[in-house]
Amino acid sequence: MVGRTLLDRVRLMLFGDRERKGMIALLILYLVLADIAFMYLTPFLYMLSTMFKTTADLLDPTVKWIPSAFQSDNLKLAWQGLRFPEALQNSLIIAGLSAVGQVVFCSIAGYAFARLKFPGKNILFALLVFSFLIPPQTLIIPLYVLFKNLGLLGTHWGVILPAMLGHGIRGALFVIIFRQFFMTLPRELEDAALIDGAGPFRVYWRVMIPLAKPAILVVFLFSFVWHWNETFVTGMMLGGKDLPLSLSLFNLNKVLSGLYPDAEAGFDLNETIRMAASFLIIMPPLLVYMLAQRWFVEGVERTGLVE
Missing domain, CATH: 1.10.3720.10 (MetI-like)
Structure with a gap:
């Protein structure tokens, strides 16, 4: 009886019920939201990174996201x-x-x-x-x-x-x-x-x-x-x-x-x-x-x- 009650609690925690979502459902939901956020934010973050780069940074394959030197003249x-x-x-x-x-x-x-x-x-x-x-x-x-x-x-x-x-x-x-x-x-x-x-x-x-x-x-x-x-x-x-x-x-x-x-x-x-x-x-x-x-x-x- 105790084992059955413990099993029910574990199942409720993992899969949830009609009133609340379980951990697995929440995990899937958060993964989908994080994936969508990544797709939308990546171009914006790339734009922010590139606008402060120099021309040399664009040609340097070792420079990805963080510029070697911030170039504020690009905004001007x-x-x-x-x-x-x-x-x-x-x-x-x-x-x-x-x-x-x-x-x-x-x-x-x-x-x-x-x-x-x-x-x-x-x-x-x-x-x-x-x-x-x-x-x-x-x-x-x-x-x-x-x-x-x-x-x-x-x-x-x-x-x-x-x-x-x-x-x-x-x-x-x-x-x-x-x-x-x-x-x-x-x-x-x-x-x-x-x-x-x-x-x-x-x-x-x-x-x-x-x-x-x-x-x-x-x-x-x-x-x-x-x-x-x-x-x-x-x-x-x-x-x-x-x-x-x-x-x-x-x-x-x-x-x-x-x-x-x-x-x-x-x-x-x-x-x-x-x-x-x-x-x-x-x-x-x-x-x-x-x-x-x-x-x-x-x-x-x-x-x-x-x-």
Whole structure:
């Protein structure tokens, strides 16, 4: 009897039960999480290591992760090559205004699909889902011709205006996120507001939006990061003017060669400066995510993205 009780305790400790996981399950879980963390952190740690190396360290096979001498000038050169203050301002304008525009107009569309009744609602939503599957490369020529006729090429509005109209990068996905979130809210809240004489827009503004903070945060962060990193549509619309950080990286060598024409070593193959520039580019959205991480995870859970 004692041996059987001891055996049950060992089995419970190793395999667990419905209420808690056993040591084997926890070990497997931690191994999977450590593996995923390793895959994501290794490129970032490589970037941090390389940005402080010298060109000699790159050519030395004995230097792996720790530089023989920390070269802080790489950050200075990357700052100059990116024209960081101007490029950062352009990135903030494009990503920030696009994210705000998509939050406003995609939430309106999501509320309409979730709560309102109008002719062709299901057909329009099916077309919305279908538009999410269309690659942006197939639409770039009509968009280019349209904005050329509107005189918006070479300006930020060529990228911001579609987002302001609820389109932009992944606009259909954001409408779906808001629709799914609004569908989870109790119908009684809306009915009470309608009984008090509120119209659809007032219900949306006074009742739905205050409750939709998790969805708003998720959509804003997704939109901000995607517009921050986007290069294809932005490059076509801007045409080399007022470039954000994501596009300034392509001109890094050209700018540095113009600033230092008498440099002994060229900048074309200098990976250390490229890594320093990449670090400067990813730091702003990384800081934004770090500050909003707790609310972002809560928002993902409440909007149904994990289902």
